Amino acid sequence: MTTIATTNPATGEVEKTFDALTDEEVDRRIARTADTFASYRHSRVEQRAEWMNAAADILDREAEQIGAMLTAEMGKTLKSAGAEAQKCAKACRFYAAHAAEFLAERRPAEPGDVGASDAYVRYEPLGPVLAVMPWNFPLWQVIRFAAPGLMAGNVGLLKHSSNVPQTALFLEDLFRRAGFPEGAFQTLLIGSAKVERVLRDPRVKAATLTGSEPAGRSVASIAGDEIKPTVLELGGSDPFVVMPSADIEAAARTAAESRCLNNGQSCISAKRFIVDIGCADEFERLFVENMRAQKVGDPMDDSTDVGPLVSEDGRADVEALVADAVEKGATVLCGGKRPDGPGWFYPPTVISGVTPEMRMYHEEAFGPVASLFRVRGVSEAVEVANATGFGLGSNAWTRDDTERDRFVRELDAGQVFINGKTTSYPELPFGGVKRSGYGRELSADGLRAFCNAKTVWVG
Numbered sequence: 001m002t003t004i005a006t007t008n009p010a011t012g013e014v015e016k017t018f019d020a021l022t023d024e025e026v027d028r029r030i031a032r033t034a035d036t037f038a039s040y041r042h043s044r045v046e047q048r049a050e051w052m053n054a055a056a057d058i059l060d061r062e063a064e065q066i067g068a069m070l071t072a073e074m075g076k077t078l079k080s081a082g083a084e085a086q087k088c089a090k091a092c093r094f095y096a097a098h099a100a101e102f103l104a105e106r107r108p109a110e111p112g113d114v115g116a117s118d119a120y121v122r123y124e125p126l127g128p129v130l131a132v133m134p135w136n137f138p139l140w141q142v143i144r145f146a147a148p149g150l151m152a153g154n155v156g157l158l159k160h161s162s163n164v165p166q167t168a169l170f171l172e173d174l175f176r177r178a179g180f181p182e183g184a185f186q187t188l189l190i191g192s193a194k195v196e197r198v199l200r201d202p203r204v205k206a207a208t209l210t211g212s213e214p215a216g217r218s219v220a221s222i223a224g225d226e227i228k229p230t231v232l233e234l235g236g237s238d239p240f241v242v243m244p245s246a247d248i249e250a251a252a253r254t255a256a257e258s259r260c261l262n263n264g265q266s267c268i269s270a271k272r273f274i275v276d277i278g279c280a281d282e283f284e285r286l287f288v289e290n291m292r293a294q295k296v297g298d299p300m301d302d303s304t305d306v307g308p309l310v311s312e313d314g315r316a317d318v319e320a321l322v323a324d325a326v327e328k329g330a331t332v333l334c335g336g337k338r339p340d341g342p343g344w345f346y347p348p349t350v351i352s353g354v355t356p357e358m359r360m361y362h363e364e365a366f367g368p369v370a371s372l373f374r375v376r377g378v379s380e381a382v383e384v385a386n387a388t389g390f391g392l393g394s395n396a397w398t399r400d401d402t403e404r405d406r407f408v409r410e411l412d413a414g415q416v417f418i419n420g421k422t423t424s425y426p427e428l429p430f431g432g433v434k435r436s437g438y439g440r441e442l443s444a445d446g447l448r449a450f451c452n453a454k455t456v457w458v459g
Contacts, residue, residue, distance in 0.1 A: 002191025004162045009075035009308040010299055010343040018165045021189050026198065029186045033128045033155050034203040036183030041125050041153045045103060048151050048180075049096035055178035056092035059085050066139065066170070068300075073164045074135045075308040075344070076262050077299045088143040094426035095447065099151035102444040103451075111458075118458040123451040125153035126229070127205035130198055132219060134211045135161035135310055136265045141210050142171050144424070146185060148447035150175070156185045157204065159195055163310065196222050206230065206450050210267075213435055231439030231449050233267070233431055235364045236392030238422060239385035240270035241407065243378070244278035246397035246419070252283055255370070256290035258395070258421045260348055263299075263307050264368030265314075267436075268393040268415070268422045271365055274373045274384050284352070284372060288333050291348040291370065296339070308344040309367050315344045318367035325351055325358045325371075333372070362388065378406050386412045392432035393422040414440075 005017040021029070059066065067081035076084075106121045129149055133141045138160065146156055160168035172187040188198065192215070199207055199222050209219045210233040223230045240258065242251045258270040275283045299307030309315045315338065322336055335349030352372040354361050360371055375381045385394060393415045396407035408416050414432040415422060424430045429440040439449055 002162055002193070004165050004189050004191075006073050006166055007163060007311070008072055009310050012312070012342055012344065015072060016166065018189055020191060020194075023194075023197070026188055026190060026194065029183075029188060030128070030157065030198065030201055030203055032183040033157055033186055036181050037125075037127050037155045040155055040181055040184055041127075043153070045100045045151070048153070049099060051175075051179040052092050052096040052147060052151060055174055055180075056089040056096070058174055058177060059089035059092065063089075069166050069170065070138060070164075071299045071307070073167055074138060074310050075299050077304050077307050079302055080262065084137060084140050088139050088147075091140075091143050091426040091442075092147050095147040095151045098444075099148075099447060102447045103152065114457065116457045116459060118456075120456050122454050122456060123152070123448055124454055126450050126452060128155050128157055128203055129450050130157045130159065130195075130204050130207040132159045132192075132195060132207065132209040132211065132215065133161065135164045136262055136267075138164040138167040139171070140424075144426075144430070144441050144446065145208050146171070146175070147426075148442070149450060150180065150184060152447050152451055154450050155183065157198065158185070158187045159190060159192075159198065160187065162191060165189060195219065199223060199228070200226055204228070208439075208441075208449075209233070216437060229450065231431070231441065232437035233392075233439075233441065234435060234437040235390055236267040236432065236436050237272060237362075237364045237388045237390045238268060238270050238393045238395065238413070239388075239411070240273045240395040241381045241385055241397065241411075242273070242275045242279060242283050243381070243396075243398040243400065243403055244276055245399040245403065246279070247399070248279050248282050249286060250419075251397040252286035253290055254421050255283075255287050256294060256348070259291070259370045260294050260306050260368045261421075263309060264318075264346075264348075265310060265366050267364075268424070270370075270393075270395055270422065272371045272373065272385070272388075274375055274381050276381065277374050277376050280374045284333070284350075287370070287372070288350050291350050291368075292334050294348045294368070296345055296347055306345075306348060306368055309346055310344070312344055314366065315346050318346055318365060318369055321360045321363060321365050322349065322351065322369060325354055325360045328355070328358050330354050330358060330360075335369075356387075364390065378403055382406070382410045386410075389435040390432070391434035392436035393417065395420070395422055 063085040070081035335347035394413040
C-alpha cells in the first residue's frame with residue numbers, strides 16, 4: 001500500500017499521514033473535472049485572469065507559511081521555499097497578463113493565398129489534463145503547468161509525489177480560494193500504480209510529467225497507446241563549461257550556488273564542471289573553496305545554505321555513486337562522507353578524475369555532488385558536455401564571442417546559459433532534448449502545449 005505522508009527530512013520523523021483515495025473517489029473527481037470543463041472552457045479570459053491574479057495574491061501574502069510547509073515536506077531551506085512561492089506568484093501574474101495575447105486568433109497567411117475570404121488559427125483547450133509532478137520544487141513544478149493550463153481553458157488533475165501531500169492539497173485549495181470553479185483543479189492523493197487507470201480514462205485528454213526517466217517512459221507509453229498528447233520534463237546532467245577568458249571567480253561562485261541549489265536536487269542545476277586546462281587549477285581551487293563554504297544544517301535556519309536530501313533512499317543513491325567513482329579511481333576533493341546525527345544530510349562534494357567506466361559519468365547525481373573534468377579547447381569541452389543521454393540545461397562561461405557562438409550552436413540541450421546560472425522564467429520556453437524529455441513548458445509554448453490549434457478556412 002502506498003504511504004502518503006509528510007516525513008521531515010531534517011529529522012526522519014513522520015509528521016502527518018493521509019489516506020489514499022479509493023477508485024470510486026477518484027472516479028468522482030474525474031467526473032467533476034469533466035463536468036467543470038464543459039462550462040469552464042467557455043469562460044472569458046478576462047475572468048480567468050482575475051482568478052489567476054487572486055491566486056498570485058494568496059501566494060505572495062502567505063509565502064512565509066507556504067515556505068514552512070515546503071521545508072517540512074522536502075527539506076529545502078526556508079529562504080528558498082519562500083522564494084519559490086513568490087516565483088509562483090510571478091508566473092500566475094505573467095499568464096494572467098498575457099494569456100489573451102497567446103490565445104488570440106492568428107493569421108499566418110493572406111486569405112487569398114490559400115483561396116479563402118478568411119483563414120486563421122484559433123487555440124482551443126483540450127480538456128482535463130493529468131499532471132504527474134515531483135517533490136523537488138513541489139509548488140513551482142505544478143504552477144508552471146497549472147497557470148498556463150487554466151488560463152488556456154483546460155482543467156487539471158494533480159497526482160503529486162506521495163511525500164508532499166500537504167503541498168498537493170494546498171494547491172487544490174489555492175485555486176478554489178482564488179475563485180476558480182469547483183473542479184477546475186483537483187488533487188488526487190493516489191500512488192503511482194494508479195496513474196495508468198486515470199490516464200486511460202477517456203475523460204482525461206492529455207498528460208504532463210516532470211520526474212524520472214522511468215516514470216516518463218511509463219506515462220509516455222500509456223499515453224501513446226491511448227493517443228493522448230504529453231509533455232515530459234525528465235532528468236538532467238547539465239554541463240558547466242569554463243574557458244580561460246571567463247571571469248573565473250564569478251564562475252566558481254556561481255558553480256557552487258548552482259550545484260547546491262535545492263540541496264543539490266534540481267534537474268537543471270549544473271552537475272558536470274568541464275574546465276579548460278588553461279584555467280583549471282584556479283577554477284578548481286576557488287570552486288572547492290566555495291563548496292566547502294556552503295553551510296549544511298537545519299533548513300529552517302536562515303543561515304543554512306544546504307539542507308537535507310529528501311529521503312534516506314535519496315542519500316543512499318548519492319553515496320552509491322560517490323563510492324563507485326572512488327572505487328574506480330576518482331579523487332574526492334571535498335565532502336564525500338555523511339555527517340553524524342539525525343536527518344538525511346550530505347555535504348557539498350567535489351570529485352575529480354571521473355571516467356566513462358564510472359556510473360557518475362553517465363547518471364544524474366541528485367544531491368550536492370559535482371564532477372570536475374579537465375579539457376583542452378572548445379571542441380573537447382563540447383564533446384564531453386554532449387557525452388550524456390541527457391539534454392536539459394547547459395552553461396558556458398567565456399568572454400570570447402567566437403567561443404560563445406560555438407557553445408550556443410553546439411551544446412545539445414534545451415537551454416544554453418552564457419555567463420549565468422541556469423534557471424527558468426515564465427517568459428522563456430523550458431524543456432529538454434534526448435532523454436531529458438520533449439515538449440515545452442512556460443512562455444506561449446507552454447500555454448499552447450495543450451491546445452488544439454484549429455485551422456479555420458472561410459470560402
